[in-house]
Amino acid sequence: MWRYVVRRLLQAVPVFFGTTLLIYAMVFALPGDPIQALAGDKPVPENVLRTLRDRYNLNDPLLVQYAKYMWGLAQGDLGENYTGQSVSEMLGGRWAVTARLALTAWLFELVIGIALGVWAGLRRGRLADTLVLGGTTLVIAVPVFVLGYIAQIVFGLHWQIFPTAGTEDGWPMSYLLPGIVLGSLGLSYVARLTRTSLAENLRADYVRTARAKGLSKARVIGRHTLRNSLIPVVTYLGVDFGNLMGGAIVTEGIFNLPGVGQQVFQSIQLKEGPVVVGAVTVLVLIFLLVNLVVDLLYGVLDPRIRYE
Amino acid sequence: MAAVVLAASLGLSACGGGGDAGASDGTFTAGHSEPDHLMPANTTSSYSFDVISELFDNLMTLDREGRAVPLAAESVASDDQKVWTIKVKPGQKFHNDEAVTAQSFADAWNHAAYGPNGMGANDYFSHIEGYGAMNPEDENAEPEADTLSGVEVVDENTLEVTLNHPFSQFPLLLTYPAYAPMPKAGLKDPKAFDERPIGNGPYMMDGEWERNKQIKLVAFPGYTGPRKPKNKGVTWKSYSSADTAYTDLRAGSLDVLQTIPSGKVPEAEKVFGDRFITGEMGTIDYLGFPLFDKRFAEPDLRRAISMVIDREGINKAVYNGAYFPADSLLPSIIPGHRDNACGELCTYDPAKAKELFDKAGGFEGTLELYFSNAQPTYAQWMRIVANSLRDNLGIQEIEFRQVPASDYFSMLRAREEKGPYRQNWEADYPSPQNYLENMWGSDNNRMGWKSEEFDELIAEANRTADQQKAIGLYNRAEDIAIEEMPMIPLWTWARQGGHSDNVGNVTVTPYATGLLAHEVTVK
Numbered sequence: 126m127w128r129y130v131v132r133r134l135l136q137a138v139p140v141f142f143g144t145t146l147l148i149y150a151m152v153f154a155l156p157g158d159p160i161q162a163l164a165g166d167k168p169v170p171e172n173v174l175r176t177l178r179d180r181y182n183l184n185d186p187l188l189v190q191y192a193k194y195m196w197g198l199a200q201g202d203l204g205e206n207y208t209g210q211s212v213s214e215m216l217g218g219r220w221a222v223t224a225r226l227a228l229t230a231w232l233f234e235l236v237i238g239i240a241l242g243v244w245a246g247l248r249r250g251r252l253a254d255t256l257v258l259g260g261t262t263l264v265i266a267v268p269v270f271v272l273g274y275i276a277q278i279v280f281g282l283h284w285q286i287f288p289t290a291g292t293e294d295g296w297p298m299s300y301l302l303p304g305i306v307l308g309s310l311g312l313s314y315v316a317r318l319t320r321t322s323l324a325e326n327l328r329a330d331y332v333r334t335a336r337a338k339g340l341s342k343a344r345v346i347g348r349h350t351l352r353n354s355l356i357p358v359v360t361y362l363g364v365d366f367g368n369l370m371g372g373a374i375v376t377e378g379i380f381n382l383p384g385v386g387q388q389v390f391q392s393i394q395l396k397e398g399p400v401v402v403g404a405v406t407v408l409v410l411i412f413l414l415v416n417l418v419v420d421l422l423y424g425v426l427d428p429r430i431r432y433e
Numbered sequence: 434m435a436a437v438v439l440a441a442s443l444g445l446s447a448c449g450g451g452g453d454a455g456a457s458d459g460t461f462t463a464g465h466s467e468p469d470h471l472m473p474a475n476t477t478s479s480y481s482f483d484v485i486s487e488l489f490d491n492l493m494t495l496d497r498e499g500r501a502v503p504l505a506a507e508s509v510a511s512d513d514q515k516v517w518t519i520k521v522k523p524g525q526k527f528h529n530d531e532a533v534t535a536q537s538f539a540d541a542w543n544h545a546a547y548g549p550n551g552m553g554a555n556d557y558f559s560h561i562e563g564y565g566a567m568n569p570e571d572e573n574a575e576p577e578a579d580t581l582s583g584v585e586v587v588d589e590n591t592l593e594v595t596l597n598h599p600f601s602q603f604p605l606l607l608t609y610p611a612y613a614p615m616p617k618a619g620l621k622d623p624k625a626f627d628e629r630p631i632g633n634g635p636y637m638m639d640g641e642w643e644r645n646k647q648i649k650l651v652a653f654p655g656y657t658g659p660r661k662p663k664n665k666g667v668t669w670k671s672y673s674s675a676d677t678a679y680t681d682l683r684a685g686s687l688d689v690l691q692t693i694p695s696g697k698v699p700e701a702e703k704v705f706g707d708r709f710i711t712g713e714m715g716t717i718d719y720l721g722f723p724l725f726d727k728r729f730a731e732p733d734l735r736r737a738i739s740m741v742i743d744r745e746g747i748n749k750a751v752y753n754g755a756y757f758p759a760d761s762l763l764p765s766i767i768p769g770h771r772d773n774a775c776g777e778l779c780t781y782d783p784a785k786a787k788e789l790f791d792k793a794g795g796f797e798g799t800l801e802l803y804f805s806n807a808q809p810t811y812a813q814w815m816r817i818v819a820n821s822l823r824d825n826l827g828i829q830e831i832e833f834r835q836v837p838a839s840d841y842f843s844m845l846r847a848r849e850e851k852g853p854y855r856q857n858w859e860a861d862y863p864s865p866q867n868y869l870e871n872m873w874g875s876d877n878n879r880m881g882w883k884s885e886e887f888d889e890l891i892a893e894a895n896r897t898a899d900q901q902k903a904i905g906l907y908n909r910a911e912d913i914a915i916e917e918m919p920m921i922p923l924w925t926w927a928r929q930g931g932h933s934d935n936v937g938n939v940t941v942t943p944y945a946t947g948l949l950a951h952e953v954t955v956k
Binding site for chain 1: 469470477478548549550551552553554555556559568569570572624627644645646670671672673674676677678680681683684686837838839840842843846856857858861871877
C-alpha cells in the first residue's frame with residue numbers, strides 16, 4: 126500500500142506545475158490593466174504606472190513572469206499583491222478562517238447528515254423518512270444566500286443567539302451559524318446518500334444471513350450494513366471538503382469572514398496573479414490529498430479493496 | 434452585549450475616564466470597506482481617508498462650509514499665488530514623540546512626488562515646481578532629482594513652496610490627505626509606516642493594521658491641536674458586504690455606518706429615525722460624449738440628449754428620491770455652485786429636445802451606451818435613458834455596453850468607447866477648479882473637447898487671489914462647458930448612513946474629512 130501512496134503523491138508534482146501555469150496563464154489572459162485599475166478614476170502619471178508595472182514584473186511576457194514567480198516560490202516566497210502586501214501573509218490569516226469554517230461545516234455534514242440518513246434509512250417509507258426527504262429537498266432547493274441572510278436575521282439580529290457577523294467571538298461561536306449554513310447543502314446530500322445506500326443494503330443477502338445467524342440488530346446495522354453503505358458517502362464527503370475550502374465565497378461575504386474564497390474572488394477582479402495562483406494551488410493540493418485519503422478509506426470500509 | 438457596553442460606559446462616566454478599561458470603554462466602532470493603504474501619499478481611496486484623516490493633521494483642513502482653515506499650520510499665505518509661505522505651528526508632536534517641523538512636511542512631499550517610489554497620489558504634487566524633474570515623461574530616463582526644487586525649508590517652522598503656475602486653490606489642495614507630514618521613522622521604513630502609520634493627528638494606531646478585520650485607533654495623549662477627541666478611540670471594522678455591515682449596525686454590534694445599501698434605505702429610515710444620517714455628497718454622475726467620434730460633434734445633439742433625461746424621474750425610480758438632480762456641473766456642497774446654472778439644458782423637455790435633435794441632423798447608426806458593472810443602479814437608469822431616447826428622439830438602435838469595473842477606466846483612457854459613457858467625479862477638495870479643470874480642461878478631459886476660452890478662464894481664476902473673484906471666473910468657464918455640453922451632469926449622490934444609540938454628535942462631512950470621529954460622543 127505504501128508504494129501506492131508514494132505513487133499517488135508523485136502524481137501530485139506534475140499536477141502542481143500544470144495547475145500553477147494554467148492558472149497563471151488564465152489570470153494573465155484577463156483583460157484590463159491591474160495597475161491602472163488600482164487608481165480607479167484618479168489621475169496617475171505614466172511614470173508611476175511604469176514603476177509599479179516593473180516592480181510586479183507586469184511588463185514581462187507570460188512565461189518570464191511565471192518563471193520569476195516559480196523561482197520565488199522555490200525560495201519560499203509567494204510574491205506580493207499589487208499593493209505591496211506579501212501573499213503568504215495575506216493568505217495565512219485567511220486559511221485559518223477558511224479552515225475553521227470548512228471544518229465546522231464538514232463536521233456538521235458528517236455527524237448530522239449520517240445520523241439523519243441512518244434514521245430515515247431504517248424507517249423507509251415511514252414518517253421519519255418522509256420528513257428527512259422533504260426537509261433535504263427544501264434545503265437543496267433554496268439558494269445558500271437566501272438561507273444565509275435568513276439565518277443571520279433570525280438567529281443573529283432578532284434572537285441574538287449567534288453573533289451577526291465577523292470573527293471576534295472566535296471558534297466556535299463565530300463559525301457555528303455560517304458553518305451550518307454552508308454545510309446545509311452538503312448535509313442534505315449526505316443524508317440522502319446514506320439513507321438510500323443503507324436502505325438498499327438492508328435487503329442484501331449478507332444482511333439476511335447475519336440476521337439468521339442471530340447477530341444483534343446493532344451489530345448487523347453498525348458493523349456490517351452501515352460500513353458497507355458508507356462508501357458513496359465517504360466519496361462525497363471527501364470531494365465536498367475541497368469544495369467547502371474554496372467555494373464559500375457567498376457565505377464568507379454574508380457573515381463577513383475574511384476567508385480564502387473572498388480573497389480569490391477579489392483578486393481575480395483585480396487581476397492579482399500571484400494571489401490567485403497561491404490560493405488555488407494550495408486548494409488543488411488539498412483536493413489531491415483528500416482524494417488520496419478517501420481512496421485509502423475505501424480499503425478500510427471494504428476489505429476486498431486493496432492497493433498495490 | 435448591549436448591556437455590557439452600557440454598563441462599561443456608565444462606569445466610565447462615573448470615574449471621569451481614567452486608566453485602562455475594557456475595549457468598548459469610551460470607544461466606538463465604524464464600518465467601511467477595507468482600505469488599500471494607510472500611507473497618506475499612497476492612496477486615493479476614501480476608505481483609507483476614513484482612517485488617515487484621524488491619524489494625521491494636515492497643514493490645512495476644511496470647515497463645515499468647505500473652506501480651507503489652518504490645522505497644523507499657523508498661516509498659509511502668498512502674494513502672487515505662486516510662491517507660498519507656510520508657517521507650521523510650533524510644539525506639535527508625532528505619535529512617537531518626534532517634533533512636527535517644516536522638514537516633516539518637506540520630507541513627506543518629496544517622498545510622495547518621487548516617481549520611482551510609485552506612490553498612488555503622486556499626481557497631486559504636480560503643481561509644485563520641480564515635479565517634472567522627479568517624474569520624467571521619457572520612458573527610459575532616470576529622474577534628475579529626488580527632491581522638489583519648489584519646496585524649501587526656510588527654518589524649523591517655515592516652508593516656502595514655489596508652484597509651477599499661480600494656483601489660488603493651493604490652500605484647499607493642502608487639505609488633501611496626501612499632503613500629510615511624515616516623521617523620520619516613516620521615511621526609514623515606509624513599508625512598516627504603511628502598516629502602522631505614525632501621524633500627528635488626534636488618534637494613533639493601537640497595534641497593527643489587522644488586515645480585512647479592523648484598524649484600532651486610540652486618542653493620542655500628546656495631541657495639542659484643535660481636534661481634541663471627545664471619545665477614547667475608534668475602531669474601523671472592514672466589511673466585504675455592505676448588507677452585512679448594515680445588519681451589524683441594526684444588531685448594535687456596529688456604531689457608525691456611513692453607507693447603507695440603497696435597497697435597505699426605506700427600512701433604515703424607519704428603524705433609525707433621527708439616527709439616520711443623510712446629506713448631499715461631493716460625488717456627481719455625468720454622461721460624457723466621445724467628441725472624437727464626429728457623430729457627436731454637433732452641440733445641439735448633446736443638448737438634446739441632456740434634455741430628454743428625466744433626472745427627477747430617474748431619481749425617484751432608481752434612488753428612492755434621495756439623490757439630487759443636477760442643475761449645474763458642480764454639486765451644491767462646493768463653494769461656487771449656482772442653483773439652476775444649467776437652466777433648461779438640464780430640464781426634462783422632450784419637445785424642445787426633439788427640435789434641437791432635428792436641427793442637429795439626427796443621429797445615424799447604433800447608439801452604444803457605456804457603463805461599468807460596479808453598481809446595479811447604472812444599468813437601471815441607463816435603461817430609462819435609452820427608452821427616453823427611443824421614444825422622444827426616435828433613436829431606434831440602442832445597445833448597452835456593460836464593462837467590468839476593473840476595465841472601465843482603462844477603456845475610457847484608451848478612448849475605445851463608441852458612444853456616451855457614464856463617468857463620475859468625487860471631490861478631492863471642495864473647489865470648482867477640482868471638477869472643471871480635471872474633467873473639462875483640454876489637457877485632462879476624456880471627451881476630446883477643446884476650448885481655449887475655457888482653459889484661459891480657469892488659468893485666470895487660478896491666478897486670482899480673491900476667492901470670490903476666482904469663483905466668478907470658474908463660473909464663467911462652467912457656463913461655456915454647459916453651453917457646449919461635452920459632458921452632461923446627471924445627479925449628485927446622497928449620503929445614507931446611520932448610527933447606534935451608543936454614540937451621539939455624529940457628523941459626516943461630504944469632503945475627504947468624512948466622519949468627524951473626534952467629535953463623536955460615546956454614551
